[in-house]
Amino acid sequence: MINEIQLQLTPPVPFSFSGTVGSHGWVDLLPNAWDAETKSMRRVEKLSSGKVVKLIIFEECKEEVTPVIGVNVESQGILLEHEITEIRTRVSDMLRLDEDLSEFYSLCARRGAPWDKITKGLGRMLRAPTFFEDVVKTICTTNVQWGGTKGMVKRLVEVYGEPYPNDETMHTFPSPEIIATAPFDDFHGYVRMGYRSDYVHLLSKRIASGELDLESIKTSSLPTSELKKQLLSIKGVGNYAAANLLMLIGRYDELAIDSIFRTYMRERYFKGVLPSDKEAALIYDDWGKWKYLAYWFEIWEYYNNQSPPQSEQSS
DNA sequence: TTCCAGGGGTAGA
DNA sequence: TCTACCCATGGA
Incomplete structure (x- = not known):
């Protein structure tokens, strides 16, 4: 017998659901899948009890000031209370609802545009439950x-x-x-x-x-x-x-230096000449322990605001 | 066919 | 710590 329930999670304020789910390419990697029509993320999870459940995660009540995250859970048979708690914990962990970004938001607010956009609830990078x-x-x-x-x-x-x-x-x-x-x-x-x-x-x-x-x-x-x-x-x-x-895992003091980073730095800051990695990384030095988030937001802005560079439409 | 991508391991200096 | 070389795979 298929059992369906709906859970609600209260995210911190501010919180951007689309900005979190689409924060990088992870939403496109199975078992995650994005449904553009319903603006929801789908995923199958195996609970500690052994039950395999389907989750559909979405944003509820967009007109409301306080955002609510809805989770439709489909399972075979009734879920026990501890199983429901486990689902809540996993979704919260994926969306990083417990992470405190207030210090980073303060820095962004002080810098003004375009950094203040981040304070609308961006900066939570989607991750896996494990x-x-x-x-x-x-x-x-x-x-x-x-x-x-x-x-x-x-x-x-x-x-x-x-x-x-x-x-x-x-x-x-x-x-x-x-x-x-x-x-x-x-x-x-x-x-x-x-x-x-x-x-x-x-x-x-x-x-x-x-x-x-x-x-x-x-x-x-x-x-x-x-x-x-x-x-x-x-x-x-x-x-x-x-x-x-x-x-x-919430440590942003290192930059992930890859071909995307190098291409971006060459184009944006070094007039088409490829800098050394050390030289390029200095650009974000004054962001202290928030370097990664600052870099990722900036490159996001640079490449058409929504899509990660050199990736197919992923969010 | 050749190049190279959201690089890393290993050996040698 | 730095460099050179090799490493499967598959799309462009």
Whole structure:
């Protein structure tokens, strides 16, 4: 029996739902999917109890001053209270509703236009409910075009994710345990991640065996430099990937220097001449611990306000 | 066919 | 710390 309930979450004020869900390309990577018509994000989740549920996340009551996030939950059978609590926690975590950006907003307000746009509720970068998913997806963004990233993640989810019982075309993001138990040759052949499949398979095995507690990094209070060291110790994670992952856990003091960053800096600040990475990074030095968010907003503005550079329409 | 993408690992200096 | 070289994959 299909059971449907609707949950409501109260985000902080200000909060931009579209600005958060479309903050970067993550909404386009399965199991996430954006429905432009209903302006909602869809996702299948496997709860700790083992139940697989479908979530549709959207913004309610746009005319109201206080925003409300609606979550339609579809499941087989009635959900227990602790399962509902878990869904709330995961959605809140993805949308980063608990993150305090007030200091960053104050800085932006003082700088005036265009930075004051951020204070309308931008700056919350969509993430996955698990750090494992974010790390795997980040590895899949390295040295590949965005279409390639989407393909790798799609194959990973569709082959190794758990299907949603009421619609088997939809899947969860696979657990480390599932990937770890898959023979490497099969995994490599199915997901076609190139050399990245070694990194993802090894990471999964380390987590499944208990050798690595990846999720603890997400909530650690250690200094950013220490967390960066831990991230760099993961095979497949270099400086770019580590900075991207630090951003996803609320540490914005590092810039993710990739081809997008270099192209942007060359065009915007260095008159067509490619600067060194160090020279380019100095542009954001006075943003202190908010460098990443400042850079990301600026590049967003530069490339047509809405779409991330060199990405297909993703939000 | 060649280039290169939201780079990273490794060896050697 | 820096550089050179190699690394699968697939779109342009």
